[in-house]
Amino acid sequence: MVAFVLKRLVGLALTLLAASFLVFVVTEFSPGNVARKTLGAYATPAQVDLLYQRLKLDDPLLVRYGRWLGVLTGILRDPLQDPDLKLDFRDPRGDRYFGNFGYSTLFKAPVNDVIWDRLKNTALLAGIAFAIIVPLSLVLGVLAGMREGSWIDRTISIFGIVTTSIPEFASGVFLFVIFGFWLGLVPGTSPLTTSAGWSIASQLLLPVLVLVLYDSGYVVRMVRGSMAEVMNKPYIRTAILKGLPHRAVVTRHAVRNAMIAPFTIILLQINFLISGVVVTETVFAYPGFGRMLLEASLSKDISLIEAATLIALTIAIVTQLLSDIGYALLNPQIRLS
Amino acid sequence: MTTPLLSIEGLRVEYRSSTGAVTAIPDLTLSVAAGESYGIVGESGCGKSTLLMAIMGHLGINGFATAGRILFDGRDLLQASAQELMRMRGHGISMVYQDPSAALNPTMKIGRQLMEVPLQHDGASPKEARARTERILTDVHLPDPASVMARYPHQLSGGQKQRVVIAMALLANPKLLLLDEPTTGLDVTVEAAVLDLVGELRDKYGTALVYITHNVGVVAKVCDRVGVMYLGDLVEEASVKEIFANPRHPYTRRLMACVPRLDHDKHTISFLPIPGQPAPLHARPQGCCFGPRCTGFAPGLCDRAIPLEAVAKGHLVRCVRHERDDLFAPAPQELVVPVEARDETVLAAEHLGKVYDLGGTLFGMGSGRQLIANEDLNFEAKGGEVIAIVGESGSGKSTFARVLAGLQPATSGRLLVLGQDLAQLGAKQRTPQQVGAVQMVFQNPDATLNPSHSAGFPVARVLRKFGKAKSGRETRERVSKLFEMVRLAPHLQRQRPGRLSGGQKQRVAIARAFAAEPDVLVADEPVSALDVSVQAAIVNLLLQIQKTQGTTIVFISHDLALVRHLADHVVVMYLGKVMEIGPVRALFEPPFHPYTEALLSAVPVPDPTVESKHIRLSGETPSPINVPKGCRFATRCPRKVGAICDDVVPPARDNGDGHLIHCHIPLERLRQVEPIFQPEAAG
Incomplete structure (x- = not known):
């Protein structure tokens, strides 16, 4: 098992390296040159040319990638912070440190000053949503799949299909009308500041609810399908004909086997909740990671895009590793082979 | 007559669905006395499993017992509440299942699965439950119960799993044990050992048995009375001796x-x-x-x-x-008249070997392990002959089939088909003639036919691929001819395989194989998944086609009785090596290789008046990764001579007429054995 995890960690590092190269290539080669994007639309051609030379943008791709990697790992200085350029890019951490993602032209601040707050906000939202989605979907999925075709199964399945098929912007508006407009319990936007007199908790309620409704319907259906399949297995018949009560058959014999298949899907929801909730964040003006990524892309903020994509990728690869480990833990046939 | 333990009176079972109800069992009456062993014989779909499930009160959501009574110990099980049913399953009737691998929970340790029974039904403390479980595991002859209990099902062999399932049933102290084809899918030696165990436990605990099976030989071995079921009806019932004699x-x-x-x-x-x-x-x-x-x-x-x-x-x-x-x-x-073999060697294996490299080291470095699937195979087959390769799982018989068919290349030796060496040639490297010359029929007809193509499609494709038919019309005519040859109605050409029965699918597979007009047909367990009567029809069909086509058939099977019927020559394999080879008659008479002798004595004979010699192999087949250095069979051989068997590869002892026995025991001593089957002494 230890060897397995080590092997996977090495693989993880390699994947990340390859992914970072792709991210670099894709962002640097998007339309328009890097110097122009950094300086913005109002810079003179002379300024752009100067920066172009300073950044040595004529160099081959691999050399530039190596330089970027050097800045990221703190081996090289960040060229943009050179005072000669008069860009006024200042980072209190200095121009050479590990994890230097560069300077966000959109927010006029080092990427590290922007990105972690946004990630924290999203992690808060995603964490609460995930903490509700998982137990809720497991319970509902198991209840539905336990007796295929029963009224509980039908009710839960229909509920799942309905909530999944309503888009987030629709359910967001709909829920606001109920909870905000009619009942006056929650604000319409969630900027996560208490200046308007709304508590942080009340600001979180609607975004969390939208995400839970949207995502749990999908997870419920996955769990239900797997559970229904397991309930038809011969070993469940063995458990029943052993004379075990239905509850023991479900909890002791069925649930663990029914978790094996949806486990990966459940962990994939983490990725979705971190980087895929742009719509919800936009609807509620939530200062989150997804919305930041969207804004950065729209204003061609290269450093921020690169950093955000890299972080999203890291999260995806780590959840993948976790799901592989969890899969092995749940399934002794894999763990012990 | 005393009251029977189980008495089924006028039972009717229906399955209901949205399209209506079907009757699986219309009106069934039978009874089983305490301590009796009752066998139910019938083919798939005859309702025997439905009957067992009706007794257990577990017909599923769409099954209903709509009439009659099932009296067990005087109580009607059909009227029992859920609570009573649970108690009955825990103390009265328990069950042993077909396919023990599927019947055990893959994510729970054996010990926990077993201990559940006393914990649930006897209010035993975990310590008592553990002690009882260990005792029962000893009773079913599993060595080292504590270590078995700490393992997961996939860490046990098929035979061991079936012993665990039997132990689970026994933990409930049942008065009645229902056995649902408990040995189907197990190797013949494992089957014999499980049947011995069932008999022994019956003597020890006095449990009554209801044993359902399609294997008439098994019935003869373990049952007192037999009921024959057809389409949900009991068509005949008699004592086991009577039903076989009359x-x-x-x-x-x-x-x-x-x-x-x-x-x-x-x-x-x-x-x-x-x-x-x-x-x-x-x-x-x-x-x-x-x-x-x-x-x-x-x-x-x-x-x-x-x-x-x-x-x-x-x-x-x-x-x-x-x-x-x-x-x-x-x-x-x-009546089938078999063809006489021609004096022409069609197939010859010379020192053929197949080794798999298992790698298995970190990032492919270091010295890999090797799995020896076939080693030094030597035999030949004449035109129009049936050569059977027999052996248990892991004997390497299917590997040989794959090499012959070109699915994998051999690693050493030569494999001559009509004089051309195909050993190293995969199907891709073979010429169309070479591919067409060797065709295969596989074990599982469900898996070999593409469910989205009609039954005629694969046959037509083979015809076109090998240029046996040029025009569309010619193809259609040839397909119809081939369907006629395998006795399938012409309209079935347009059916999807999902609508064909198992036997019909296997006939399509045979038609497909013969479309290429092969010189060698490799049949890998072609009938082992089929009912007895279907199996007989397919075997007859193969013999009839062979008569007209003169094809050489390589018949791979674990069923010795079937091999006895069908084969001209037999190769007995164990762990990748040939133990014995010879004409079919010579092989089934002394002298035997000790392994052949053990295999033969394990065959359940469909005649209750015959006693077989009792030879049981101890232990499990060794892993093909660490093969014994001398004789492959040495670790389990009941007639082992001594250290020489472990260290020295045994010589081939020639008994004449191509009958070779690879054994250290001299022929004279091998000859001095009693026959395996003896009619029961009068009286």
Whole structure:
């Protein structure tokens, strides 16, 4: 098992390296040159040319990638912070440190000053949503799949299909009308500041609810399908004909086997909740990671895009590793082979 | 007569679905006395599993027992509450399942699965439950119960798993044990050991058994009384000796005539398969349910309700014409005359070997392990001959088939087909002629036919691929001819495989193989997934086609009785090596290789008056990764000579006529063994 995890960690590092190269290539080669994007639309051609030379943008791709990697790992200085350029890019951490993602032209601040707050906000939202989605979907999925075709199964399945098929912007508006407009319990936007007199908790309620409704319907259906399949297995018949009560058959014999298949899907929801909730964040003006990524892309903020994509990728690869480990833990046939 | 332990009276079971209800069991009455062993024989779809599930009160969400009573110990199980059913399953009736791998929870340790029973039903403390479980595991002869309990099911062999399932059933101290084909899918030596165990436990605990199986030999071995089921009806019931000596119902008689026997072969006897197929449940025939397939069907007599009639003491038959001979007269065209082998070597293996590199080290570095699947195979087959390769799982017989068919290249030696060496050639490197010369029929017909193509499609494709038919019209004609050859109705060409029965699918597979006009047909367990009567029909078909085509058949099987019937030459393999090879008659008589002897003594003989010699192999087949250095069989050989068996590869001892035995024991001593089968002493 230890060897397995080590092997996977090495693989993880390699994947990340390859992914970072792709991210670099894709962002640097998007339309328009890097110097122009950094300086913005109002810079003179002379300024752009100067920066172009300073950044040595004529160099081959691999050399530039190596330089970027050097800045990221703190081996090289960040060229943009050179005072000669008069860009006024200042980072209190200095121009050479590990994890230097560069300077966000959109927010006029080092990427590290922007990105972690946004990630924290999203992690808060995603964490609460995930903490509700998982137990809720497991319970509902198991209840539905336990007796295929029963009224509980039908009710839960229909509920799942309905909530999944309503888009987030629709359910967001709909829920606001109920909870905000009619009942006056929650604000319409969630900027996560208490200046308007709304508590942080009340600001979180609607975004969390939208995400839970949207995502749990999908997870419920996955769990239900797997559970229904397991309930038809011969070993469940063995458990029943052993004379075990239905509850023991479900909890002791069925649930663990029914978790094996949806486990990966459940962990994939983490990725979705971190980087895929742009719509919800936009609807509620939530200062989150997804919305930041969207804004950065729209204003061609290269450093921020690169950093955000890299972080999203890291999260995806780590959840993948976790799901592989969890899969092995749940399934002794894999763990012990 | 005392009250029976289990008494089923007028039971009717229906399955309901949105399209209506079908009756699986129309009206069934039988009883089992305490301590008795009752066998139920029948083919797939005859309702025997439904019967067991009705007894267990577990018919699923769409199954209903709509009439009758199932009295167990005086209580009607059909009226029992959920609580009573649970208690009954925990203390009265328990069950042993087919396919033990599927019957055990893969994510729970054996110990926990077993201990659940006493914990649930006896209120035992965990310590007591553990002690009882260990005791029962010792009773089912599993060495080192504590370590077995700490393992997961996938860490045990098939035979060990079945012992665990039996132990689980015994933990409930049942008065009645229901066994649902418990040895189907197990190797013959494992099957024999499990059957021994069932008999031994029955003597020890006095448990009554209901044993359902399609294997008539198993019934002869373990049952006192036998009921034969067809389409949900009990068509005949008698003591085991009576039913084998004097079967009366046409279905029973036909079924018995489909069972291969170790004292006959294709030259002395023909299988008599049952024409047609069982009627579907929703179109049950009027009167006798076997009527449409019976040669003695008489309108006006057989199409009325047929009562069970007592023809002797304890012998019941559901047939109004059972005294008439015409019920069983075989039509002359049913007799199969096998072809004589030509004097021409079609297939020859010379020092053929196949080794798999297992790697298995971190990032592929370091010295890899090797799995020796075939080593030094030497044999040849003549034109029009059936050469059988027998052995248990892991013997390497399927690996040889794959090499021969070009699915994998061999790693050493030569494999000559019509004089051309194909050993290193995969199917891709072979010329179309070479590919066409060797065709395969696989074990599982469900998996070999593409469900989205019609049955005629694969046959037509082979014809075009090998240039056997040029135009579309010619292709259609040839497909029709091939379907006729395998006795399939022409309209089935357009059916999807999902609508064909197992036997029909296997016929399509045979038609596909013969479309290429092969010189060698490799049949890898082609009938082991089929019912006995279907198996008999397919075997007859192969022999008939061989007669006209002169094809050499390599028949791979674990069923020795079937091999005895079909083969001209037999190769016995164990762990990748040949143990014994010879003409079929010589192989089934002394001198034997000790492994062949053990295999033969494990075959359940479909005759209750015959006693087989009791030879049981101890332990498990060793892993093919760490093969014994000397004789492969040395670790389990009951006649091991000494250290020489472990260290020195045994010589081939020539018994004449191509009969070779690879053993350190000299022929004279091998010859001095008693025959395996002995008629029971009179009295």
